[in-house]
Amino acid sequence: MFEGLFYLFVFPGLAFQVFCGLAFEWVDRKLLARFQRRVGPQWYQPLADLIKLFSKEDLLPTGASGWVATILPLISLAAVLTAGLYIPVAGFTPFSFEGDLIVIVFLMGIPTLAYYLAGMTSVGIYSILGGARSLLQYFSYEVPLLLAFSGPAILSGSWSVAEILKSQAELGPFILFQPVGFCLAIAGLIGKLKRDPLDIPKAKSEVVAGSLTEFSGGKLAFWHLTMDIQAIVGIFLLINLFFGMPLGISPWINTLIFSGEVLLVIFILSASSSIFARLRIDQLASLGWRILVPVGIIQLLFVILMGV
Amino acid sequence: MFEKMLNRTYRWAQKNSLWVLPFNTGGCNGCDIEILDLLTPRYDVERMGILAEASPRHADVLLCTGPVTYQTRDAIWQIYSQMPSPKWVVAVGSCGATGGVFTGSDTVLGGVDKVLPVDLYIPGCPVRPEAIIAGLIKLQEKIVKGAENG
Numbered sequence: 001m002f003e004g005l006f007y008l009f010v011f012p013g014l015a016f017q018v019f020c021g022l023a024f025e026w027v028d029r030k031l032l033a034r035f036q037r038r039v040g041p042q043w044y045q046p047l048a049d050l051i052k053l054f055s056k057e058d059l060l061p062t063g064a065s066g067w068v069a070t071i072l073p074l075i076s077l078a079a080v081l082t083a084g085l086y087i088p089v090a091g092f093t094p095f096s097f098e099g100d101l102i103v104i105v106f107l108m109g110i111p112t113l114a115y116y117l118a119g120m121t122s123v124g125i126y127s128i129l130g131g132a133r134s135l136l137q138y139f140s141y142e143v144p145l146l147l148a149f150s151g152p153a154i155l156s157g158s159w160s161v162a163e164i165l166k167s168q169a170e171l172g173p174f175i176l177f178q179p180v181g182f183c184l185a186i187a188g189l190i191g192k193l194k195r196d197p198l199d200i201p202k203a204k205s206e207v208v209a210g211s212l213t214e215f216s217g218g219k220l221a222f223w224h225l226t227m228d229i230q231a232i233v234g235i236f237l238l239i240n241l242f243f244g245m246p247l248g249i250s251p252w253i254n255t256l257i258f259s260g261e262v263l264l265v266i267f268i269l270s271a272s273s274s275i276f277a278r279l280r281i282d283q284l285a286s287l288g289w290r291i292l293v294p295v296g297i298i299q300l301l302f303v304i305l306m307g308v
Numbered sequence: 309m310f311e312k313m314l315n316r317t318y319r320w321a322q323k324n325s326l327w328v329l330p331f332n333t334g335g336c337n338g339c340d341i342e343i344l345d346l347l348t349p350r351y352d353v354e355r356m357g358i359l360a361e362a363s364p365r366h367a368d369v370l371l372c373t374g375p376v377t378y379q380t381r382d383a384i385w386q387i388y389s390q391m392p393s394p395k396w397v398v399a400v401g402s403c404g405a406t407g408g409v410f411t412g413s414d415t416v417l418g419g420v421d422k423v424l425p426v427d428l429y430i431p432g433c434p435v436r437p438e439a440i441i442a443g444l445i446k447l448q449e450k451i452v453k454g455a456e457n458g
Contacts, residue, residue, distance in 0.1 A: 029354070038352040044324065045357055051321035052368070057392035059365060126363075208362045216365040216392040 007094045008085070017084045021228030022046040024235070024266060031270035046228070050221050058217035064122045069215070072118045073222035076111035080226055083107035084233040088162050088240055090258040091247050096162035101153055104161070104237060105146065108192065111226055112138045115201070118223075119211030130210025134201035136281055137191055140288030141198065145188025147296030151181040151303045152241045161240050168244025175242040177306065180299045182242045184292055186268060189234045191284075193227065196273030200281050235265045322368065322394065323448045324357045329367035329391070333384050333420060335374020338434035339401040343371060345437040358444060364390040369447065372420045375403040375410045381423055388424050396427045396447060400440065405429040 007013055025046040033040030060069055086093070086100040112134060119131020152174045153159050156167035168174055175182045191198040194210075202210030212223055245257045279287065330343045346353045347360060361367045364387045376384060388397070399420040402408040407418040420426050427450065430443040 033352070033354060037349040039355040040352075041354050041357060042324070048321045048324040048357060051317060052325040055318035055321060056368075056394070059390070059392050204362045209366060212366075213363045214365055220366065 012085055012087075012089050012092070012094065014081060016089075017081055017229050017232065018225065020232045021225060022050070024232045025228045027263070027266050028231075028270050031267060032274050035270065035274040050225065053216075053221035053224065054218050056217045058219060061123055061214050064214065068121045069118065069219060072114040072121070073219055073226060076114040077222055077226045077229070079107045079110035079114075080230045080233055084229065084236070086161065087233060087236045088165055089236060090251065090254040091165065091245060092251070093162050096160055098163070099159045101149065101159045101161050101164070104233075105149065108230065108234065108237075109138075109142070111230055112192070115211050118215070122211070122214035124214045126208040126213045127211050130201045130207045130213065133207070133281055134194070134211060137194075137198065137200055137284060140285045141188045141191030141292075144184045144288060144292035144296045145192065147293065147300055148181045148184035148188060149237075149241060151178045151300060154300070155303050155306070161237070165240050165244055166247065169247040173242065173244045178242075178299055178303060180295060181303075182238075184296050184299070185238055185242065186265075186272070187292060189238060190269065190272060192234060193231050193269075195231075195269060197276035197279060198284060199278060200284060203278055231269075235262055235269075238265055319452055319454065323451045326356075326358045326369050326444065326448065327361045327367050328358055328369045328371050328444075329361055329364055329387070330371045330373065331384065331387060333372050333374045333380045333404070334377035334416070335401065335403050339373035339404070339432075342434050342437050343373065343400065343440065346440060351437045351441065353441060353444070356441075356444070356448075364388075365392060367391055368395055369444075370395065370397045370424070371400055372397065372404050372424070372426075373400045375407045376417045376420055376423050377415050378417060379415070381417055384420075384423055396451070397424045398428045398430065398443060398447060399426045400430050400443075401435050402431055402433045405431055408433065 009015060023046075026041065026043055029045065030040040060066055083104045085095050086097075086104055088096065116131040116135045116138075119127040119129075119134070152164050152168075155174060155177065156164045156171075158164060158167070164174075171177075187198075190196075194201055201207070202212065207213070212220060215223060239258065239261045243261045245254055245261075247254070330340060332340050343360075345351055346358070364370075368391075370388060370391065372384065388395070397420065399405050403410060404420050407416055410416045411418065417423070428443055428447050430439055432439050
């Protein structure tokens, strides 16, 4: 009983993920600033932003449904926190079961739907545009992302993240066998997190802030927290699927390797958001369906042939 | 006791995370270009937690540049009322403070304080980026002391 609550609220659960999410936001913003030769924010910046948003007034335009707007960020926050529970952190996982990869992918899709609904409930023009764009973007990146995730699952013969991690300890990191799959997964993750090359739904110069244009105060704070935790959960998932680690030596060494891999993936994400400019929505759709999906299918065929 | 601590935490957070909405109330665009300088690597205000936001509902500070004309008077009031409180208004440039060289024109109402409660005036024509940074730091000190509009 006590152990279960500890898992839920402290270690792989709420407190740990909130801490990791805020730390991710700081590292990401700092790296981005350093890439642009700026100084970058202080270490407490994400925390100060979050507290400030909670201290502000909560406004909604007339005609917007208040309780729907309140419940959407809470649902998406709950979904990403639940997804984070099933992902092994440095090889430690309390709730693993066969097929949890599918559950994680499903739970990680909920914030996108909630983001779309948030755009539709708050009646501004920019929010509706942002919501529609987020759904269009979802159809472009989700298929390559799923193709990329199914590569490791097929190679290890299991749809459980912990099992995939275990078979990587025997076979070697899967990024050596499927580097293309890893690149697809990074592209899909950038699309899922609405980060810079693919920040079409919340493009500041086009649609103000996308679906979240009309949100303020605590609701906006919950949305920001959801985005951060979604990012960190996605990064953890990517590491478990593609990098892996030698299991069973010492938890400290595992933690060290895991943190190094997390920093590496954050570095890749920040670098790609500082290098590339934003795509148009039609460019993204054609990139997704004309290039990424065929490449993903070829990678998958390669994995199946190699696995046999 | 608890409430006092909460208030102090809130003021600390508000001080360290000022999200700014630049708005041209009818000026010559000179001050707007100087405001854009703040985001460049040379001045980089993100190190003080200041970010430029595009939506008034996310913003804490309304940076008004230029004199208020009769045409922008309603728009500026609408934008101000869309911002969630606590919120602050900063008038940037000589025109924002008094109307500047446009005083007396039959399309110009005057400084920003004719329409909105202004917390801080930053003079200059155009304002230097260093002056804007100094002004925003003064605003942060004001926030810590607890002065608040709106």
